[in-house]
């Protein structure tokens with residue numbers, strides 16, 4: 001783990017040199033990466049200029065969004081059909097029909113998307129759906145007296161937000177969550193940015209989703225592929241870690257302050273993320289001539 005990472009913008013030439021002769025695959029987190037953190041999670045809109053930048057980047061590089069949100073919600077925010085989407089921290093993936101079948105994923109089914117394209121739907125926590133709905137309802141009820149607390153159903157996980165709760169009531173939010181999840185040994189708690197996230201104990205996270213998508217895209221060969229993952233939150237560390245362990249690709253942490261991370265580079269905020277994505281497009285265009 002390191003605490004300081006060079007700026008991906010200042011180090012762009014270094015990244016571009018390393019990417020020469022390789023295919024870049026891009027993986028982007030949503031909240032805090034493509035959209036700024038805001039008080040109301042329903043208002044975490046992406047700007048039009050960010051949307052058109054992501055659209056351009058996806059024209060040149062396979063691009064996926066990997067978010068803690070439900071897949072439908074993140075698609076509602078982003079609205080670009082040219083991307084792949086993984087919601088619920090990677091537990092709900094719509095990707096291309098898998099080219100590599102090196103390992104068995106029994107929960108992977110062929111399906112068609114809204115445009116009629118053949119896709120693969122992968123939902124490794126499918127059996128948890130009724131349990132998650134139950135937990136969501138219990139938490140809505142148990143937190144209703146805590147001013148500012150909100151509960152979000154992210155399909156295969158539940159988020160309990162305390163950003164708008166007075167600090168002296170944060171403990172009460174924790175207690176509500178602990179009280180509910182102690183009845184569900186097959187669920188676990190993870191932490192995000194002023195949010196408690198309840199999710200299945202299955203061995204699956206954003207890092208596994210990244211590997212799954214690379215395999216689906218036929219891009220798991222590190223010799224000629226450079227995966228880049230950009231994210232701001234603790235759950236993105238699973239993806240940074242995988243890239244570091246495989247010595248394949250770069251994690252880029254979006255943060256204004258130094259933090260412990262497995263990322264290689266950093267960007268300060270979504271506006272720098274946009275600048276970095278624009279640089280990738282310009283570099284690709286100029287190197288294609």
Ligand SMILES: O=P(O)(O)OC[C@H]1O[C@H](O[C@H]2O[C@H](CO)[C@@H](O)[C@H](O)[C@H]2O)[C@H](O)[C@@H](O)[C@@H]1O
Pocket residue numbers: 029030031032036037038039040041042044066067068069152154159161163192193194195197233235
């Ligand atoms: O994986 P992500 O796409 O980063 O999603 C992680 C969580 O993001 C959202 O919550 C965060 O952003 C909100 C809007 O800016 C903010 O109000 C909240 O405090 C942050 O934690 C989302 O609402 C959660 O469900 C996601 O799990």
